[in-house]
Amino acid sequence: MNIAVCVKQIPDPATPGELDPETKTLKREGKLILDDSDAYGVEMALQLADAAGGGEVTLISMAPNDEVSGLRTALAMGAAKAVLVSDPVLQGSDALSTAKVIAKAVERAGEMDLVLTATESTDGYTGTVPEQVAELLGWPSLTFAKHIETADGKVKIQRQTEAGFDIVEASLPAVVSVTAGVVEPRYPSFKGIMAAKNKPVDNAKVADLGLSEDEVGWKGARQEITSIEAAPERQAGEKIEDEGDAHERIVAFLEQLKVI
Amino acid sequence: MPLPKVWVYAEGEDGKATSATLELLTKAREIGDTVEAVYSGADADTIAPQLGEYGATKVHSVDHGSSLSGVIGSALLAKLVADEQPDLILFAQSYDGRDAMGRLSVKLDRPVLTNGNGVEVDGDTVAVSTAVFGGNTIVTTAFAGEKPYLAGIRPKSFAPEPSGGGAAEVVKVDSVDAGRAAEAQVLDHHVEEQEGPKLEDADVVVSGGRGLGSAEAYEPLVEELAKVLKGASGASRAIVDAGWVPYSKQVGQTGKTVKPKVYIAIGISGATQHMVGMKGSDNIIAINKDPEAPIFSVSDLGVVGDASKVVPKLIEALKAKT
Ligand SMILES: Cc1cc2nc3c(=O)[nH]c(=O)nc-3n(C[C@H](O)[C@H](O)[C@H](O)COP(=O)(O)OP(=O)(O)OC[C@H]3O[C@@H](n4cnc5c(N)ncnc54)[C@H](O)[C@@H]3O)c2cc1C
Ligand SMILES: Nc1ncnc2c1ncn2[C@@H]1O[C@H](COP(=O)(O)O)[C@@H](O)[C@H]1O
Numbered sequence: 195m196n197i198a199v200c201v202k203q204i205p206d207p208a209t210p211g212e213l214d215p216e217t218k219t220l221k222r223e224g225k226l227i228l229d230d231s232d233a234y235g236v237e238m239a240l241q242l243a244d245a246a247g248g249g250e251v252t253l254i255s256m257a258p259n260d261e262v263s264g265l266r267t268a269l270a271m272g273a274a275k276a277v278l279v280s281d282p283v284l285q286g287s288d289a290l291s292t293a294k295v296i297a298k299a300v301e302r303a304g305e306m307d308l309v310l311t312a313t314e315s316t317d318g319y320t321g322t323v324p325e326q327v328a329e330l331l332g333w334p335s336l337t338f339a340k341h342i343e344t345a346d347g348k349v350k351i352q353r354q355t356e357a358g359f360d361i362v363e364a365s366l367p368a369v370v371s372v373t374a375g376v377v378e379p380r381y382p383s384f385k386g387i388m389a390a391k392n393k394p395v396d397n398a399k400v401a402d403l404g405l406s407e408d409e410v411g412w413k414g415a416r417q418e419i420t421s422i423e424a425a426p427e428r429q430a431g432e433k434i435e436d437e438g439d440a441h442e443r444i445v446a447f448l449e450q451l452k453v454i
Numbered sequence: 455m456p457l458p459k460v461w462v463y464a465e466g467e468d469g470k471a472t473s474a475t476l477e478l479l480t481k482a483r484e485i486g487d488t489v490e491a492v493y494s495g496a497d498a499d500t501i502a503p504q505l506g507e508y509g510a511t512k513v514h515s516v517d518h519g520s521s522l523s524g525v526i527g528s529a530l531l532a533k534l535v536a537d538e539q540p541d542l543i544l545f546a547q548s549y550d551g552r553d554a555m556g557r558l559s560v561k562l563d564r565p566v567l568t569n570g571n572g573v574e575v576d577g578d579t580v581a582v583s584t585a586v587f588g589g590n591t592i593v594t595t596a597f598a599g600e601k602p603y604l605a606g607i608r609p610k611s612f613a614p615e616p617s618g619g620g621a622a623e624v625v626k627v628d629s630v631d632a633g634r635a636a637e638a639q640v641l642d643h644h645v646e647e648q649e650g651p652k653l654e655d656a657d658v659v660v661s662g663g664r665g666l667g668s669a670e671a672y673e674p675l676v677e678e679l680a681k682v683l684k685g686a687s688g689a690s691r692a693i694v695d696a697g698w699v700p701y702s703k704q705v706g707q708t709g710k711t712v713k714p715k716v717y718i719a720i721g722i723s724g725a726t727q728h729m730v731g732m733k734g735s736d737n738i739i740a741i742n743k744d745p746e747a748p749i750f751s752v753s754d755l756g757v758v759g760d761a762s763k764v765v766p767k768l769i770e771a772l773k774a775k776t
Contacts, residue, residue, distance in 0.1 A: 288565050320568045325556025334638040358646035364638040375695050416565050416599030423592045428752045436759025441768035447755045453716050
C-alpha cells in the first residue's frame with residue numbers, strides 16, 4: 195500500500211508567532227520544524243504500510259526556501275521519500291491554493307492508495323486543506339479520524355463527532371485526516387537519522403506541477419487583510435494565596451454571582 | 455447596506471438545529487436582506503420551524519442517506535449556487551461544516567475564510583475577523599474575488615436571538631451528485647454517555663488540566679465539582695492527549711469554545727490555545743499552585759494553591775449549603 199502523508203514545516207511553536215507588518219503573513223524566519231500534528235500522520239502511515247505487508251510512505255510538503263528540516267525528521271521516522279514544493283510565487287497562498295499544490299504534488303508522487311493529513315496545522319489552522327485536497331483529487335474524505343484500519347481495498351475509521359464517534363468506511367484511494375493521539379509517534383532512531391540524509395527529496399516548482407502563478411500566492415488567495423489589531427484584554431481580578439481557607443472565598447464569589 | 459442574500463449552512467442534532475446554526479442565522483439577519491438555510495439531512499421538515507424562528511425564510515435540503523452529511527451538503531450547495539446567487543454563505547466551524555466548506559470552495563473555486571468570530575459588511579466589502587495567537591490579535595480579512603463569499607465561523611461567536619418568524623419553507627432536492635466522495639459511508643454511531651448539561655450550553659464549566667496529577671483525580675475533583683454546581687466538566691488538551699478524558703471535553707482552539715457564567719480552571723496553566731476557548735466566559739476562577747501561571751492574567755478570582763487540597767474542601771462546603 196502506497197501512502198502519501200502531507201507534512202507541514204512550521205516555525206517552532208515554542209517561540210510565539212508574529213505577523214509581518216509589511217506582508218501581513220506569519221513571520222517564518224529561521225529553521226522550520228515538522229508540525230507535531232503531522233507526526234501522527236507519519237506514524238500512522240508507517241504502521242498502515244507495515245500492516246498491509248509493504249508499500250512506500252511518501253511525504254508531501256509545501257514550504258518556503260527549500261526547507262527540508264521537518265522533512266528530514268519525518269524521513270528519519272521511516273518515510274521513504276518526499277516531494278517538496280518550494281517557490282517564491284507561493285508566498286501568500288491560502289488554504290485553497292495550498293490544497294491545489296498538494297493535490298498536484300500527490301499526483302506527481304505516483305499511484306497512491308491513501309493520503310493522510312492532520313485535521314489542522316499548528317500555525318495556520320484553517321482546517322480545510324484535507325477536504326479541499328480530496329475534492330481536487332475526486333476522492334472520498336474521511337475526516338477527524340481517531341482510529342484507522344485498511345483491508346480489502348477499503349479504509350475504515352472512527353470519526354470524531356460531537357457526541358462520540360462514527361464508524362465511516364470508503365473504498366481506496368481516499369484522503370483521511372487524523373486527530374492528535376491516533377497513534378503514538380516514534381522518536382527517530384540514530385540509524386533513522388543517518389539514513390534520512392540520503393533519502394530522495396523531489397524538488398518541484400509551481401510550473402512543474404502544471405499550475406499557473408495566478409492560482410497561487412497573493413493573487414490566488416483573492417482576499418486582503420484589512421486590519422490587524424490587539425484584542426481587548428481581559429482584566430485580571432483578585433488573586434489570593436491558599437492558607438487553608440481559599441474555598442470559602444470561592445464559595446462567597448459563587449454566591450455573589452448567584453450561581454449557588 | 456445589507457447583502458441581498460445570505461445563506462447559512464444549517465446543521466441539526468437529534469431533530470433540532472445546532473446552537474451554532476441559530477447563531478449564524480441571527481448574524482445573517484443583521485447583514486442580509488434575505489436569509490435562507492441549506493441543510494443536508496432527512497429531517498428538514500422537523501427543523502424548519504426552528505430555522506424560521508431564527509430568520510430563515512426557506513430551507514433548501516437534501517437527504518444525505520448514509521453518506522457524510524457535509525460531503526452531500528457541499529454538492530447541494532454547488533448545485534444551487536448558480537441559480538440562487540447567494541452573496542455570502544456562512545458555515546459553522548464544526549466537523550460537518552468543515553467538510554462542506556472545504557469541498558464547496560473547490561467546487562466553486564472560491565477561497566474560504568475560516569475560524570472567523572465576526573463578519574462585517576461595509577458597502578461592497580465583506581470581511582471576516584479571526585482571533586490569532588490565542589486571541590491576542592484580531593486579523594480582519596476582506597474578500598476580494600467573486601461572490602459567493604464563503605466563511606467558516608466558530609461556534610459561540612454571536613448570541614442567538616429569535617426573530618419570531620414563521621416556519622421556513624422547505625424546498626427539497628431529490629438527489630445530488632457528489633461523485634466518489636459519496637462513497638464514504640457512515641456504518642455506525644457511537645454515543646459517549648454524558649450526564650448533566652452540554653459543555654457548550656452549561657452555565658458553569660469546571661475544567662481540569664495536567665495539574666490534577668493523575669487521571670484518577672478527574673472524577674472526584676472536576677466531575678464532582680461540576681455536579682454540585684449543576685455544570686459541565688471540561689479539560690485542557692494536555693489531559694485529553696494523555697487519554698485521561700475523551701476529546702469531547704476539550705476546551706480551546708482545537709476543542710470547544712465555551713462562554714459560561716462561571717468557568718473554573720483547575721490545574722490548567724493557561725496556554726493561549728486553551729484561553730482562546732474560554733476567555734469569553736463571564737467570570738473565571740482559577741486554581742493553580744504556580745503564582746505565575748498565565749491563567750491568572752484572565753481570572754476574576756485566582757487561587758494560588760494545591761488543587762488536591764482546595765477542591766475537596768470546596769466541594770464539601772458547597773454540599774453543606776445544599
Ligand atoms: C495547535 C495547537 C492546538 C492546541 N489546542 C489546544 C486546545 O484546544 N485546548 C487546550 O487546552 N490546549 C491546546 N493546546 C495545548 C496547549 O498549548 C497546552 O499544552 C495545554 O493547554 C496545557 O494543558 P495544561 O494547562 O493542562 O497543562 P500544563 O501546561 O502542563 O499546566 C499544568 C498546570 O497545573 C499546575 N499544577 C501542577 N500541580 C498542581 C496542583 N497540585 N494544584 C494546582 N495546580 C497545579 C501547574 O502549575 C501548571 O500551571 C494546543 C496546542 C497546539 C500546538
Ligand atoms: N504547506 C503544507 N504542506 C504540507 N501539508 C500541509 C500544508 N498545509 C497544510 N497541510 C496539511 O493539511 C493539514 C491541515 O492544514 P490547515 O488546513 O492549514 O489547517 C495540515 O495539518 C497538514 O497535514
